[in-house]
Amino acid sequence: MKISLLYGTETGNAELLCEELQEALSDGHEVDVANLEDVSPDALSAEAFYVFVCSTYGEGELPSSAIDFFTALTEEKPDLSGIRFAVFGLGDTTYDETFNNGSTILADSLVAANAQQIGPRGVHDASGDEDAESIALPWLQERLAEAS
Amino acid sequence: MTAKVAIVGAGPSGCYLAQALGKLCKEAEITVIEKLPVPFGLARYGVAPDHQGTKAVTRQFAKLFEKQGVGFAGNLEIGTSPSAALSLEELRALFDVVVLATGLSQDRSPGRDFEGTPGIYGSGAVTRLWNSHPEAAEFSPEFGARVVVLGAGNVAIDVLRLLAKAEDDFAGSDFPAGGAYDQVREIHLVGRSPADQAKFDPVMIRELAKIPGLAVSIGEGTALNSGEDDKRLAALRDLATAQPDAITKKISFHFGWPAKKPLRSNGTLSGVLFERDGEEMALPCDSVISAIGYEDDGKLNRSALLDGASTHETGQIAPGLYAAGWFKRGPQGTIPENRADSQKIAALIAEEIAAAPAGAEKPGVAALQAQFGNRMTSYSDWQHIDDVEKAAAPEGRCRAKISNLPEMLAVIENRRQAL
Numbered sequence: 001m002k003i004s005l006l007y008g009t010e011t012g013n014a015e016l017l018c019e020e021l022q023e024a025l026s027d028g029h030e031v032d033v034a035n036l037e038d039v040s041p042d043a044l045s046a047e048a049f050y051v052f053v054c055s056t057y058g059e060g061e062l063p064s065s066a067i068d069f070f071t072a073l074t075e076e077k078p079d080l081s082g083i084r085f086a087v088f089g090l091g092d093t094t095y096d097e098t099f100n101n102g103s104t105i106l107a108d109s110l111v112a113a114n115a116q117q118i119g120p121r122g123v124h125d126a127s128g129d130e131d132a133e134s135i136a137l138p139w140l141q142e143r144l145a146e147a148s
Numbered sequence: 149m150t151a152k153v154a155i156v157g158a159g160p161s162g163c164y165l166a167q168a169l170g171k172l173c174k175e176a177e178i179t180v181i182e183k184l185p186v187p188f189g190l191a192r193y194g195v196a197p198d199h200q201g202t203k204a205v206t207r208q209f210a211k212l213f214e215k216q217g218v219g220f221a222g223n224l225e226i227g228t229s230p231s232a233a234l235s236l237e238e239l240r241a242l243f244d245v246v247v248l249a250t251g252l253s254q255d256r257s258p259g260r261d262f263e264g265t266p267g268i269y270g271s272g273a274v275t276r277l278w279n280s281h282p283e284a285a286e287f288s289p290e291f292g293a294r295v296v297v298l299g300a301g302n303v304a305i306d307v308l309r310l311l312a313k314a315e316d317d318f319a320g321s322d323f324p325a326g327g328a329y330d331q332v333r334e335i336h337l338v339g340r341s342p343a344d345q346a347k348f349d350p351v352m353i354r355e356l357a358k359i360p361g362l363a364v365s366i367g368e369g370t371a372l373n374s375g376e377d378d379k380r381l382a383a384l385r386d387l388a389t390a391q392p393d394a395i396t397k398k399i400s401f402h403f404g405w406p407a408k409k410p411l412r413s414n415g416t417l418s419g420v421l422f423e424r425d426g427e428e429m430a431l432p433c434d435s436v437i438s439a440i441g442y443e444d445d446g447k448l449n450r451s452a453l454l455d456g457a458s459t460h461e462t463g464q465i466a467p468g469l470y471a472a473g474w475f476k477r478g479p480q481g482t483i484p485e486n487r488a489d490s491q492k493i494a495a496l497i498a499e500e501i502a503a504a505p506a507g508a509e510k511p512g513v514a515a516l517q518a519q520f521g522n523r524m525t526s527y528s529d530w531q532h533i534d535d536v537e538k539a540a541a542p543e544g545r546c547r548a549k550i551s552n553l554p555e556m557l558a559v560i561e562n563r564r565q566a567l
């Protein structure tokens with residue numbers, strides 16, 4: 001199964017996490033990593049499994065590199081039937097009311113475009129003790145098991 | 149020929165630059181040189197101690213040194229000061245490319261009249277103290293009961309929040325244990341521009357609502373009615389309408405009031421006088437913290453170096469010499485802005501490296517090792533400090549920072565002896 005890791009980031013944590021996940025998975029899978037900034041929703045393909053890794057900024061908003069993708073998704077309304085994805089959010093419980101809003105916004109907009117979400121959203125808390133990778137990797141392995 | 153790159157300053161801009169350049173020039177030898185024995189600049193020493201999530205960007209930078217082959221050379225100051233290990237010229241002779249990412253650490257003065265008055269402090273010095281920066285080890289400000297904070301950016305709000313918090317509110321932070329300012333009863337934040345031009349982010353205001361016991365007011369001479377859909381003004385209005393049952397501290401916001409001069413009685417500070425359009429406002433206080441920006445510390449001849457107009461745009465000062473981060477752009481902008489800018493500068497440097505004619509090999513980091521040997525600190529020295537600080541964390545804190553240079557160096561030396 002081809003896996004495509006797509007990140008929406010402001011300070012680069014999501015990008016680094018994708019690179020780490022790519023490295024961890026590279027033995028058994030074909031994995032590529034791209035910035036959401038460089039991806040258009042209508043280029044998504046049913047052949048791949050998409051994993052969106054996205055942080056939250058401002059007042060519970062999407063990070064800058066996810067904004068164009070989101071705008072295209074909501075304005076051009078492409079039909080994403082057949083596209084399968086999972087979402088992992090990076091956030092910070094310091095912002096408790098809007099904790100991981102960005103990844104929710106993204107997941108909701110993909111579902112609204114008829115894409116199929118596989119499994120629950122994973123989340124990381126930057127104020128917590130754990131590394132994002134140590135939470136995201138087991139989460140991702142469960143999603144991959146469900147997707148294949 | 150391997151290109152040798154020295155990035156001076158291990159703050160966010162230097163680290164982002166190393167990250168981006170490492171991806172573009174896999175062959176280059178990249179060394180981050182830092183004045184302090186430990187890395188990360190304002191991510192460790194400026195970002196507020198109760199914003200550990202924001203500080204966690206250092207986990208990303210750690211990967212540079214742990215996995216991505218970037219070198220760290222700590223405890224080496226570059227420049228003209230007597231404590232400097234090397235001048236810029238000497239450094240340039242050892243490396244093909246030098247990037248100055250040394251930030252801007254000097255507090256901007258609120259004006260001549262304020263200088264030399266006891267009780268008036270800069271936010272840089274104060275936030276270094278709260279972050280246990282070694283250069284603040286001897287600094288012991290007296291804030292008294294009433295504090296005026298000058299400025300209306302995010303740093304001013306950081307200062308206000310940290311003064312307002314009680315010991316319990318610091319749970320999970322690395323603010324010095326027992327350091328809460330219980331004696332502070334009244335804090336006035338005063339911005340020179342009208343509220344709708346203030347620079348703080350609305351979340352910074354919303355966060356204040358979580359501190360128990362704060363009575364919030366908007367100064368009488370301050371209008372918040374302009375800009376109905378301004379999120380910052382809405383956040384301020386919301387904050388000022390929610391009042392606690394039991395009041396421990398009072399905070400108030402004033403906008404559109406340039407500070408004119410400090411007021412003194414019997415030689416000690418008694419307040420600040422503000423003036424606009426011939427109208428005056430006096431706020432009595434025991435101390436003033438100015439959070440109105442930063443400037444150059446003069447140790448790298450910044451103004452002469454950046455004279456060429458295009459430097460501000462591209463970051464290139466001369467072939468083989470670049471500026472990045474706050475040193476390049478001035479003291480504005482958050483961590484993400486440094487990332488975007490450093491990525492652009494890295495692309496330019498990569499072009500220069502690719503186009504460089506084959507020449508004599510520069511010695512690079514090997515020369516630093518030969519010349520400075522043991523006095524230089526390594527990334528593993530920092531990892532040791534990191535472990536020691538985390539292990540020493542008292543109840544309710546995530547770490548106890550080592551706050552002075554001799555102790556930091558002694559801890560490093562002890563481990564080296566033990567190895």
Ligand SMILES: Cc1cc2nc3c(=O)[nH]c(=O)nc-3n(C[C@H](O)[C@H](O)[C@H](O)COP(=O)(O)OP(=O)(O)OC[C@H]3O[C@@H](n4cnc5c(N)ncnc54)[C@H](O)[C@@H]3O)c2cc1C
Pocket residue numbers: 156157158159160161162181182183184187188189190191194195196199202224225226227249250251252271272275303306447448472473474475480481482483484486
């Ligand atoms: C109090 C405060 C709080 C902030 N809070 C936030 C926040 O919450 N979120 C956010 O996004 N941004 C925040 N910022 C802004 C952010 O810190 C800056 O955008 C960023 O740190 C600038 O990065 P820099 O690498 O250019 O400079 P710096 O972080 O200042 O790094 C410069 C490094 O160079 C070293 N150095 C200096 N001189 C020399 C020399 N001569 N030789 C060798 N090394 C040298 C310094 O020790 C330092 O490590 C804050 C800034 C301040 C001042």
Ligand SMILES: Cc1cc2nc3c(=O)[nH]c(=O)nc-3n(C[C@H](O)[C@H](O)[C@H](O)COP(=O)(O)O)c2cc1C
Pocket residue numbers: 008009010011012013014015054055056057058059060061063090091092093095098099100101126201202351
């Ligand atoms: C100004 C600012 C606002 C933020 N707002 C939120 C938020 O509303 N909700 C949340 O869960 N995280 C918030 N975060 C935390 C980031 O999402 C978190 O640090 C994340 O790891 C950043 O990942 P990135 O580097 O990929 O952008 C905020 C961080 C900053 C600095």
